[in-house]
Amino acid sequence: MSPTIELPRDLGRALDAAETVDRRRACLRCPGRLRTICAPVPVATIERLAQLKLPPRRLPAGQSIYAEGEPCNAYFTVLLGWVALTTVQGGQAGVVLDYALPGDFFGLQPNPETPRLHSAIAVTDVTVCPLPRQGAEVLLQTDPAVAAHLAHLVALHEARAHAHLVNSTGRGARERVAHLLIELFFRQTHHLPHQPDELVELPLTLTLMGETIGLTAAHLSRTLRRLREEGIIRFRRGHLHICDPDALLAASGVDLRPLADETMEA
Amino acid sequence: MSPTIELPRDLGRALDAAETVDRRRACLRCPGRLRTICAPVPVATIERLAQLKLPPRRLPAGQSIYAEGEPCNAYFTVLLGWVALTTVQGGQAGVVLDYALPGDFFGLQPNPETPRLHSAIAVTDVTVCPLPRQGAEVLLQTDPAVAAHLAHLVALHEARAHAHLVNSTGRGARERVAHLLIELFFRQTHHLPHQPDELVELPLTLTLMGETIGLTAAHLSRTLRRLREEGIIRFRRGHLHICDPDALLAASGVDLRPLADETMEA
């Protein structure tokens, strides 16, 4: 029942133990610790998790981590870089459902036996920590703390999807863009922008951002220009500069303060 | 640690036992059994769940089950009727995030200590089975099967939100409407429409449906008229008549077959 891990068979017991310690250390040092599926794992159990997981996997920008229709072999934690969860319907324009940032967990399915419902694409160069499905499911069925935490974690993803839905339904382009920028700012800094001239990474193309909020790249470009001309933001080369935070918050058209902690916090 | 339930203190042990049996029977007979949080509960444990839950609550159409901003006291299973999960942003038009139909579980939060992120409104007269939060959380922390199942159940809700997002982003009114009708058909019958002249309940106002897919009631009315004039559907007084299933599926603009089982199944 215990899932196998890829280890050279001829290593002695000593090295095996060392390997275990290494893995355990890696998990304890992991940026995702305390934030994803690992959060409720007591130090005593972390060894078990460390055994389950595969070594980190690095992928270049643009590569698919998994694609719609594929079987579901593993769940993932992002260690480094940005991942887009997205659908592509029959060669047409896709829709970005969510982004997974460092520390975020993604890839859990309603039914693990079933093909992937969406694709996960590396937006930047990415390092992910894969957790094989079988092992993860056993862990869930055995450790109630992990399972309970995971349920709430997925509820958070659901809440984010709902916020996304509210944002891209029945609101103007300006509002949508402002809201998206604030969300992505928040998810990196863990606070709303308040000081003038805050700077943050934003390694997305206009096309991708457009697919996130349901606008064409052309219209998005115009909307961003307007915001720039009003001295609210500047966006260039993977970086977002929020010149006037209050104006941006106002432009989003919602009071985000109460929701921020709950919905965007990873 | 075991959660208390409201019982007259002066009842003898015999009646108490009878009450327990009643609750247990009610849970075993429940339409939500096998479909919601109760699904993985073995008959042995169902008694425990039966002790946790409050007696069913009936609400007239239009009533709020909980509202955005309120504290989260309980989670719910729908026994009868339709519930809309919705946001209302500052007096403006709201957005319907999802519907909960008989057998559906709703109300779980990312952080249970936190105010509600959305409202739940009874669309029709409704009967729900409330599960007090405290007890539910204890159950989750104790019973890994329930917790693991719940995680996947919430993942299903997330997937449905994603499908909703795809549907209402960057697609025409006709496609959105067709997709919504099919989804609501499926969630009641558990199959896609295929025979001509299938009939199903649809107790929603145009305003509500519009808020679900991001259209005004006016435009929705026009879109429905077009579908009616083409002999595809008829919709009146709470009932949907799918005259030409294939045309409706075609109008939705997506191949729903592979997704249906996973995304819509409650």
Next chain:
DNA sequence: CGGCGAATTGATTTTTTTCAAGCTGGGTGG
């Protein structure tokens, strides 16, 4: 110095909203 994907911009068309005015049908009170 090209080459190329991404961003910008303009002109035009399409889609959807908005606003406002009737319509309808089921429920209520006289």
Next chain:
DNA sequence: CCACCCAGCTTGAAAAAAATCAATTCGCCG
């Protein structure tokens, strides 16, 4: 039993928002 009431639906005309299409331009990389 009927008149009326009212929420919800329908319809029309005009305005607004966004998509589309088609060039350019920009900036990075080899």
